[in-house]
Amino acid sequence: MTPIAHSRLSPGVFTLNGTLLAAPSAPPVEALRAAYQALAMDYPKFHKMDLAAKLTVLVAEPVLRVARDRGADLAEGTAVLALSRSGSGSSDVEHWRVRQDTGLASPAVFVYTLPNIGVGELTIRHGIHGPSLCLMTDGPHSAESVMAARLLRRDPRVRWLVCLWSDIFAARFEAQAVLFGPDDDPTNQADPTTLFPSTP
Amino acid sequence: METAPRAPVTDPILLGAPGCVTPLGATLEDSFAAMHAGRCGLRPEPFPGSDAPVHVGRCDEAALTGGGRRAQRLLGAAVRQTMSGLSRSLRTLPRTAWVLATTKGDIRALEEGRPEDAELPLFAMRTGVALGLPGTPIVVSNACVSGTLAVHLAAGLIRSGDVDHVLVTGLDEATDFVLSGFHCLHAIANGPCRPFDDDRDGISLGEAAASVVLTRDPGLFRHGPLATYLGGGMGNDANHISGPSRTGEGLVRAVHGALADAGLAVDAITHVNAHGTGSVYNDGMEHIAFTRLGLGHAPVNSYKGYLGHTLGAAGLVEALVAAHALRQGVMLRSLGATRSVTLPGIDVLHEHRHTQGRTLLKTSSGFGGCNAAIVLRA
Numbered sequence: 008m009t010p011i012a013h014s015r016l017s018p019g020v021f022t023l024n025g026t027l028l029a030a031p032s033a034p035p036v037e038a039l040r041a042a043y044q045a046l047a048m049d050y051p052k053f054h055k056m057d058l059a060a061k062l063t064v065l066v067a068e069p070v071l072r073v074a075r076d077r078g079a080d081l082a083e084g085t086a087v088l089a090l091s092r093s094g095s096g097s098s099d100v101e102h103w104r105v106r107q108d109t110g111l112a113s114p115a116v117f118v119y120t121l122p123n124i125g126v127g128e129l130t131i132r133h134g135i136h137g138p139s140l141c142l143m144t145d146g147p148h149s150a151e152s153v154m155a156a157r158l159l160r161r162d163p164r165v166r167w168l169v170c171l172w173s174d175i176f177a178a179r180f181e182a183q184a185v186l187f188g189p190d191d192d193p194t195n196q197a198d199p200t201t202l203f204p205s206t207p
Numbered sequence: 208m209e210t211a212p213r214a215p216v217t218d219p220i221l222l223g224a225p226g227c228v229t230p231l232g233a234t235l236e237d238s239f240a241a242m243h244a245g246r247c248g249l250r251p252e253p254f255p256g257s258d259a260p261v262h263v264g265r266c267d268e269a270a271l272t273g274g275g276r277r278a279q280r281l282l283g284a285a286v287r288q289t290m291s292g293l294s295r296s297l298r299t300l301p302r303t304a305w306v307l308a309t310t311k312g313d314i315r316a317l318e319e320g321r322p323e324d325a326e327l328p329l330f331a332m333r334t335g336v337a338l339g340l341p342g343t344p345i346v347v348s349n350a351c352v353s354g355t356l357a358v359h360l361a362a363g364l365i366r367s368g369d370v371d372h373v374l375v376t377g378l379d380e381a382t383d384f385v386l387s388g389f390h391c392l393h394a395i396a397n398g399p400c401r402p403f404d405d406d407r408d409g410i411s412l413g414e415a416a417a418s419v420v421l422t423r424d425p426g427l428f429r430h431g432p433l434a435t436y437l438g439g440g441m442g443n444d445a446n447h448i449s450g451p452s453r454t455g456e457g458l459v460r461a462v463h464g465a466l467a468d469a470g471l472a473v474d475a476i477t478h479v480n481a482h483g484t485g486s487v488y489n490d491g492m493e494h495i496a497f498t499r500l501g502l503g504h505a506p507v508n509s510y511k512g513y514l515g516h517t518l519g520a521a522g523l524v525e526a527l528v529a530a531h532a533l534r535q536g537v538m539l540r541s542l543g544a545t546r547s548v549t550l551p552g553i554d555v556l557h558e559h560r561h562t563q564g565r566t567l568l569k570t571s572s573g574f575g576g577c578n579a580a581i582v583l584r585a
């Protein structure tokens with residue numbers, strides 16, 4: 008099944024359904040700022056997030072706008088499946104650096120040292136109360152993630168499903184988001200081991 | 208590879224062959240016995256950067272088995288108990304998945320200067336090798352709901368027909384990484400944590416590993432099943448990444464989902480093993496949620512006064528202990544809670560109590576605003 012919407016955010020590429028939204032170049036800090044500006048977002052909380060949470064929120068924004076345009080009630084009927092390789096790795100390193108350097112720790116850093124915090128920020132931004140599941144995977148493609156997506160869809164309250172892949176550590180970053188609607192089975196008939204299209 | 212007839216899809220999903228390593232014991236039975244005797248696994252220890260000691264639940268090093276990293280030996284000790292409780296080899300059992308619930312895995316690797324080795328997918332792959340298990344686990348890292356959510360995910364994989372059996376494991380260590388983090392949030396209790404007590408003042412951290420198999424095949428368990436899985440649910444607060452909801456909205460939704468999934472009315476719940484961290488706001492949030500849900504009839508406890516908050520392992524460890532306790536005919540007191548008059552309308556267990564039924568609601572809530580609930584019949 009082809010998803011309703013597919014976004015991709017990586018060095019030089021920020022697309023929605025293959026259409027270029029921005030061409031954010033590395034490093035990640037500047038790239039994510041450029042992506043934020045390209046979306047014309049006005050969300051002050053964004054600036055307090057760590058890079059992993061920013062990446063999650065940014066890549067999901069275009070597909071959730073599509074969902075809203077199609078009348079989705081994001082609060083009541085949306086589930087989120089997040090796959091990540093690095094998880095909170097960047098904030099983990101920063102938290103430990105502060106601990107080593109000062110003997111103390113920073114609350115503002117520590118609260119981002121969990122892989123699901125980006126999804127938490129996403130649910131806050133869009134008021135999503137539905138189920139969410141965060142899995143750590145080596146890449147975006149795995150049969151287990153498709154099984155997990157089907158599990159989320161079996162909740163009778165869920166009509167819209169957002170699936171995310173993200174990886175951000177040091178200079179590397181990459182993320183994708185796909186949106187499935189009420190009538191879509193997230194199983195990709197051509198390749199049952201992935202939720203994500205092979206092309207932008 | 209062994210083969211066996213598949214159980215009909217209408218058969219119930221069972222949990223069995225539990226394995227546990229906790230601050231109070233090297234097995235589920237030992238941990239329960241210590242808890243039943245009223246022992247607390249939290250011990251004071253000096254904490255760098257603080258004048259006051261902190262209470263932490265540490266596992267006995269002698270309980271850790273096998274080779275590899277400490278986290279792998281901790282998990283391995285629990286998994287080996289599960290293996291010994293199965294009638295067939297987990298290593299060759301067909302159509303079997305493995306789920307690992309953890310928040311930080313081998314975070315010691317980062318503390319030792321090797322952050323790449325702390326990445327959870329790599330840790331999971333290496334753990335499979337270290338434990339001699341086929342394949343790589345599905346890693347659930349959903350903050351403190353990970354263990355509860357892993358059980359729900361495992362049951363879903365069996366229901367969908369994707370697999371017939373699932374090994375569910377949970378693990379987290381109490382290292383300086385997490386201790387310093389919660390300390391900087393001023394979240395650590397001054398003494399052992401006191402969940403659901405009027406004077407609770409914070410959490411205590413602990414470490415643990417747990418393991419169990421979900422299947423429809425009762426013949427897989429050498430000593431019979433521990434519990435039957437009835438249903439599960441999830442919900443998000445959409446409120447704050449580190450502060451509990453003021454309305455309990457996500458937890459209410461998770462429990463509603465679990466009850467609907469189980470086909471039960473709230474009256475059918477006979478015992479609630481809550482998240483109960485001992486923080487003022489978490490336990491207050493749960494009080495609001497349980498009141499909204501009409502759970503005032505069901506005795507409530509938390510095990511964190513015994514074991515500490517074992518993070519990603521907590522939901523699984525606590526579900527196994529609670530199910531085991533119900534099979535022994537007892538609901539354990541919520542250690543540390545002596546007075547709960549500020550939490551009216553819920554029935555906090557201040558003493559052990561004989562069971563009136565065996566339908567358990569296990570709930571968990573975590574950073575990011577996530578909540579999970581499962582219903583088991585012990």
